[in-house]
Amino acid sequence: MNQPHRLYIFTGKGGVGKSTLSKAFTRYLLEHDHEVVYLTFQNQSLGEIHKGSSDKLVNGIRELSLDLEDSARNYIEKKLNSKLIAGWIVKTPFFRALINMVPGFNYLIYLGKILDMQNENPRLIVVLDAPASGHALTMVESTTNFKQIFESGIIFEDTGKMLSRLNNPDYTKIHVITLPSLMAWQEAVELKVGLSERTPVTIDITVNNCLYPLLEKDLANLPLGLKQKTINEKQLVEENRSQMLCVLEHSLKQDPMAIETDLVGSLSKLI
Numbered sequence: 001m002n003q004p005h006r007l008y009i010f011t012g013k014g015g016v017g018k019s020t021l022s023k024a025f026t027r028y029l030l031e032h033d034h035e036v037v038y039l040t041f042q043n044q045s046l047g048e049i050h051k052g053s054s055d056k057l058v059n060g061i062r063e064l065s066l067d068l069e070d071s072a073r074n075y076i077e078k079k080l081n082s083k084l085i086a087g088w089i090v091k092t093p094f095f096r097a098l099i100n101m102v103p104g105f106n107y108l109i110y111l112g113k114i115l116d117m118q119n120e121n122p123r124l125i126v127v128l129d130a131p132a133s134g135h136a137l138t139m140v141e142s143t144t145n146f147k148q149i150f151e152s153g154i155i156f157e158d159t160g161k162m163l164s165r166l167n168n169p170d171y172t173k174i175h176v177i178t179l180p181s182l183m184a185w186q187e188a189v190e191l192k193v194g195l196s197e198r199t200p201v202t203i204d205i206t207v208n209n210c211l212y213p214l215l216e217k218d219l220a221n222l223p224l225g226l227k228q229k230t231i232n233e234k235q236l237v238e239e240n241r242s243q244m245l246c247v248l249e250h251s252l253k254q255d256p257m258a259i260e261t262d263l264v265g266s267l268s269k270l271i
Contacts, residue, residue, distance in 0.1 A: 002271045004029060004034060004125055004271050005125070005170065005171060005172060005173045005271075006118060006124075006125055006126065006165075006171050006172070007114065007118075007125075007126050007128065007165070007166075007171060007172045007173070008022075008025065008125070008126070008127045008128065008172075008173050008174075008175065008270075009128045009130050009136070009172065009173070009174045009175070010022040010025070010127065010128065010129055010130060010175050010177060011130040011131075011132070011136035011174065011175070011176055011177070011191070012132075012176050012177035012178055012188065012191070013132060013178070013184065013187060013188075014132055015179075016177045016178055016179050016184065016208055016209075017177065017179075017208045017209055018129060018177045019040075019129050020256060020259055020260060020263070021177055021206070021208055021248075021263065022038060022127050022128075022129045023038055023061060023127075023129075023260050024259070024260040024261075024263035024264055024267060025127055025267050025270055026038040026061050026127045027060070027061060027260055027261070027264050028264045028267045028268075028270075029125055029127070030060065030061065031264065034123075034125050035121070035123045035124050035125065036062070036124070036125040036126070036127060037062045037063075037064050037117075037124060037125075037126055037127070038061050038062065038063050038064070038127050038129065039063075039064045039065075039066065039114070039126050039127065039128050039129065040063075040064075040065050040066070040128075040129045041065075041066055041068070041106075041110055041130075041131060042065050042066060042067045042068065043067065043068050044068070044106055044131065044135065045068070045099070045100045045106065046068055046069055046072075046090075046096045046099055046100055051067060052067050052070055053065060053066050053067040053070040053071070059257050059260075066110055066113055068099070068106055068109060068110070069090055071109045071110055071112070071113045072090050072095075072099065072109045073086045073087060073090045074086075074113065074116075075109055075112050075113065075116075076089050076090065078116070103138055104138050104139065104141065107135075107138065107139040108159065108162070110139075111139070111162050111166065112158060112162065114126055114128075115158075115161060115162055115165060136174075136191070136195070137191075137194050137195065137198065140166070140174075140195055140198045140199050141198045166199065166201075167199050167200055167201060168201070169200060169201045169202055171201075172199075172201045173201060173202050173203075173204075174195060174199075174201060174202070174203040174204070175203075175204055175205075175206055175245075175270060176188050176191050176192050176195070176203060176204070176205045176206070177205075177206050177208050178205060178206070178207055178208065179207070179208060179209055180207050180208075180209070180210045180211075180212070180232075180233040180236055180237060180247075181232070181233075181236070182232070182236060185207070185236055185240065188205050189205070189243070192205055204245035204246075204270075205243060205244055205245060206244070206245055206246040206247075206248065206270065207237065207244050207246070207247045207248065208248050209248070209250045209251075210233055210237065210247055210248060210249050210250060211226075211229065211230060211233060211249075211250045212230045212231075212233040212234040212237070213249045214249060214250060214252075215230045216230055216234060219231075245269055245270070246266070246267075246269045246270060248263065248266055249266075251263060
């Protein structure tokens with residue numbers, strides 16, 4: 001097994017199986033004796049419902065869901081060494097407006113939290129089930145934007161550290177997940193191009209939920225619609241195979257845990 005990266009970012013359009021796949025990859029790393037956490041962002045602004053961050057074990061996987069207000073408070077508390085002042089600052093209208101109005105400020109807070117976690121535990125690998133495509137672009141470029149805005153001080157130093165980690169090909173890897181349809185594939189390629197313009201890290205496309213390997217042997221007996229879908233999927237994959245890191249068959253399992261387990265054996269290329 002190759003040496004894994006420290007941060008894996010899974011992104012793509014909604015409904016492509018991104019969450020299930022990133023959990024399966026987390027399970028793959030666990031089975032190879034790595035310390036890993038599956039991580040999500042709860043909210044994108046301070047105006048959304050504040051539920052608090054959660055950290056729990058689900059079917060053997062550590063699942064961490066970060067809340068923006070909690071993450072902001074923790075960040076400020078560490079910088080000012082005062083829980084009281086940090087709690088007051090995050091409640092002020094100015095601070096809340098700043099986070100909600102400045103593109104990428106929320107991701108700066110979240111990425112800072114990830115950086116702190118990995119500084120505290122140098123063995124920790126983070127598998128980030130990232131927001132949808134447009135948010136992923138904003139997240140990747142957020143540290144660059146803030147390094148340009150703040151030319152000195154604490155935020156400048158922190159964004160410099162985040163930028164060096166986020167843009168380090170040995171540290172970060174991005175997986176764009178898509179479905180085997182022409183429109184979804186074109187959107188995935190566009191997302192990869194957009195991300196590649198913003199970061200030098202490796203960005204790979206994985207095609208998920210492919211039916212054609214399961215159905216092509218019985219093509220003649222399929223209903224017309226399903227037959228055409230099978231043909232279209234196979235054609236798409238064959239024509240673009242060189243641009244695809246991984247092509248994953250559709251799992252016939254129903255239970256989410258069973259699907260994750262079913263996928264684990266096919267994920268070695270994602271390292």
